[in-house]
Amino acid sequence: MTTNQILILSLISILLVILPAFGLSKMFQKVSVPAWKAYIPFYNTWVMLDVAKRPKHWFFWQFIPVAGWFVTMGIFIEWIKCFGKFSFWEHALTCLLPFIYFPYVGMDKNTRFIGPEGVRHYQKSTIREWVDAGIFAVVAATLIRTFIFEAYTIPTGSMEKTLLINDFLFVSKISYGPRIPNTPLAIPFMHHTIPGTSSRSYSEIIKLPYSRWFESPVKRNDVVVFNFPTGDTVINRPEFQSADPYYDVARRLGNGNLDAGRQMILGDPDTYPLVIRPVDKRENYIKRCVAIAGDTLEIRDGRVYINGEAGYVPPFSQISYEVETSGQPLNADVMKEDYHIDIENPEEIAVLSGNKYIMLLTADAAEKMKTSGLAKSITPQLIKPEQVDPRLWGQVCYPYDTMHKWTIDEFGPIWIPAKGATLTLTPQNYTLYERAIRVYEGNTLEQQNGQFIINGQPSSQYTFKMNYYWMMGDNRHGSQDSRFWGFVPEDHIVGEAWIIWMSVNNGIRWNRLFRSIK
Structure with missing residues (x-):
């Protein structure tokens, strides 16, 4: 675990015990404890344990990374019981919104301190015990999955031999900062579809804009999990999905003409049922970040060059x-x-x-x-441009036009957009950046009579709102990556591949267990 990750975990732990301090101070006054003790991080939980007559060793368990957060919540629950609060919703508010609920309890004249003796007279039913335990487990696992780390399985060979099919990984969410879900209303532990059906596992009644806590940029050569950028529109049948992306199918049906292929798909909804997915519900991909925002990338003879210098070659690529x-x-x-x-x-x-x-x-x-x-x-x-059938230009790789005669082994140069950087649009670079400006950053963009029209105004200048990254698989001739769909915006970044905790192939691959990912 890096120093940055340790600092982030520590900061979250401190926030858990300092944010409810104002409400705690009012509650401390009700039991004749000096209010100032509520404002000292962790000492306030020691006081709570002392007053509630709960085991003092709980105090020390709080300092275990991640698990300690839930110990703190447990202390809060034992504390709130001493004020006669035993219902499920009261305990839920105590865990999730103590900085709001504690002031309410502390200033409520009708709420009195009943002490640990009063708590002993209250007995939960067996059903309530099981319900509380189950809900707590789901909430705890969801918070960990959202903000700390998530398990991920390698489904394809695009990262071989660095990562193998059926490697099971932990993906760190804190490496780049936890991303707040765009669609918070979702069935726990399901990504975008209810298993065995074609129905969504989430609701878009509430949609949140992109935000990330304790943001840290992706570093060059990191192995990164991200949402598939062109997975916004998906043909919702098993044989398509991300295995045969919608945009690829449309180009194929239209013989290179995306708009023509799109009309064919829209005209046959039985064969091509479409679903539109928000950013956080698009398929998860894993690749290596070979270029970061502001870099210029070029591939010559299959070798990656960054800013004119030979790039890093992963040892198992x-x-x-x-x-x-x-x-x-x-x-x-x-x-x-x-x-x-x-x-x-x-x-x-x-x-x-x-x-x-x-x-x-x-x-x-x-x-x-x-x-x-x-x-x-x-x-x-290697695939050289002169080996490509001229009739296939516009269908080979990104940006899918007839101007850029690039292949997966002869590509670029291409500049990776950076937040705050201003680009001058030209007919030569329009197809390279059009999707980033229009789709990822939510603008209207078109060409009219030799002019560029951005959000209804003529302009050839555009300043990017996000950082972008260029992702490639270590299996350079067997990877669907940025060479086929372009840039990965920062709001699509899920986390950093951290460690292989299990690997299976006709049995356990023992030599791969608990191997860090480089």
Whole structure:
């Protein structure tokens, strides 16, 4: 855990015990305790335990990260009982809104202190005990999931070999600051759909604007979980969703013309039922942040360059190579141990002819294959612009126009928008930034007679409201990433991939347990 994360956790713990201080001071006066004691963080909880005659060791449990918050809530509940407050809603207010509820109790002339002796005369029913325990568990888990960390499973091989399919991760929400949900009314522990149905698991009756507590920017080369930027519109059938995104389907149906494809989809709602999702309910993706706000990114010969300098190469990143071996049969154990290749996995190795193969290799494995003599020749399988059928320009990769003849291995240069930076729009960069300005930042934008019209006014200048990031998978030839859908806005950032707590593949991968993610 970083120093920044420790500081954030500590600050939240202090806020929990200092925000209700005013109400506590009024309640302390009712039991003849000096009011000033309510304003000293944690000492106030010691006083509460002392007055309520509850175990003093509870005081020390408060200092356990995260779990201590719920110990503090427990102390609050034991304290409020001493004022005759036993109902569920009173305990809910005590946990969730003590800075409002405690002043009410403290200043209510009809509320008196009954003391620990009075509390002993009150007995909860068995049903009430179970209900309280269940609700507390759900609330606690939801708060942890929203503000601290969340479990996440790797569903695809886009980050191999850094992360493997069926790696189970903890994603830190405090690394970049907890994001307040846009749609707070939702069924707990469900992302966007009720399992077994096509129905939403959330309501948009209440919609909150983007905000983030204790905000900290994403750092270059972090492994990040984020909401899929072009997942705002989804074809709501299992074979589509994020596996075959709406915008890809529309371009495909329209032979590169997005608007034509969109009209075909809208004209056939039975085949293409659409659903619009808010930011926090879009699919979760995990990639590596290769460029941050203000960077200029370029990919040449499959290698990433940031601001003109060669970028970081993750040690387990891999690309496709054409390999001609010296002729001997491939040994499964040697290929697995020395080159991290599973010869039974068609996604990692495919036979071209005889002793020629396409292999998915890390840079170290490729070099080792050369020096060991296994490979007579080994050549990266890069996609060059001159290899692309001219009829496919506008369908290859972002920004999907015929002006930028880019491929996943020959891309850019492209500038990543930064908050507060002003861009001069030109016909050459319009398609690069149009979605960020119009969709992510909520403006109207169009071209008319050689002019740009922003929010109804002619202007070629735009100042960005958010930071943006460029995300790429470590499996560079097997990843749906920013090369296909562009920038990731800061309001889509979920958290930082922190640790692998479990990994399964026909049994537990013991060597991956509790491995930090780099």
